[in-house]
Amino acid sequence: MAAEREIRADYDRDALAVYQAYSPAIADAALAAGRFVPPFSFHRMTWIKPSFLWLMHRSNWAQKSAQERVLCVRLKRAGWEAALAQAVLTSFEPGTFAGPEQWAEQFAAARVHLQWDPERTLRGAGLPYSSIQVGLSRHVIREYVDDWIVRIEDYTPRVRKIYGLLQSGQADKAKRLLPPERVYPVRAELRARLLIEE
Template sequence: MTPQYQIRADYDARTIVVYQAYADAIADAALCAGRFVPPFSFRRMTWIKPSFLWLMHRSNWAHKPGQERVLAVRMTREGWEEALARSVRTTADPRAVAQAAVHLQWDPERSVRGAALNHYSIQVGIGRHLIRTFAEDWVVGITDLTPQVRKAAALVRGGRTAQAQRLLPTERVYPTPGSLGAHLAPTR
């Protein structure tokens, strides 16, 4: 049985992949530069998600206006864990949330068809005071997954979810250090 709150991600010894969806102009500029550059906004929070299927739910498989392009953003695990350590849950005291450099929330994980599951995925909002560090120091690569997403979405719409599943990134339990795990656990 899957624990209710657990980070699952595509990662290696040094990096973790998080997903974001953007409009063409932002995605094209980032892919061309190999990093986030304008028109990406350095003045607002950006949400990163290690769950590919949660982003598919959020972006409607890259069909939502302004979210037509899906990017796999490879970032350092050191940066990821720093962001988690600096995070405040969005359900905390509003003053603490307003002052936080990083917001964190747990949302129901999604199936390939978009149904809410009985366990949760983490979302991390990098605030404007930390966003340049994210974009310039933590991000080590950006890949356009849009063609893969469109193919998988067509398979899901056609009822061929097993074939679509084979196109999805492999995610496994992320080994969160003990003290960080306690910090991330939702309050009951």
């Protein structure tokens, strides 16, 4: 049984995969340039998620408007950890902050937001443990784009294949195409900040 909160991701020694769903215009420009370029916005928060199935739930398997293309963004682990080190929870949690006022003050100044949402099954049902999503504000997006990204891959064909198998009742085959996610090790000094228990 998974812990209530833990980061599960597809990662290796150097990089970690996060997923984002975009309109074709943003995805095509990013894939052609090998990095995010306009019409991607550098002025609003962008959310990155290491859980593939959570993004599938959020984008309805890339069926939602302006979320028709799924990108797998490989980030340097150093960049991912730099984001986590700056992250402030999107809601007050007793024990993590001295009080609601301290949380509100830190949240207002936060460059990176963090929230935990129920992880999802292949068919979108909620699970009793959570998946992390990290919001990068306009103050760190340039760093994300210029320094942290190793490469951007188009996962849309993979998403469509998995979805097609699911729709035709071949869940076992669909499951075999999912990215391999395992528990990501989080440094002890970051655990309290992220609400991850020892």
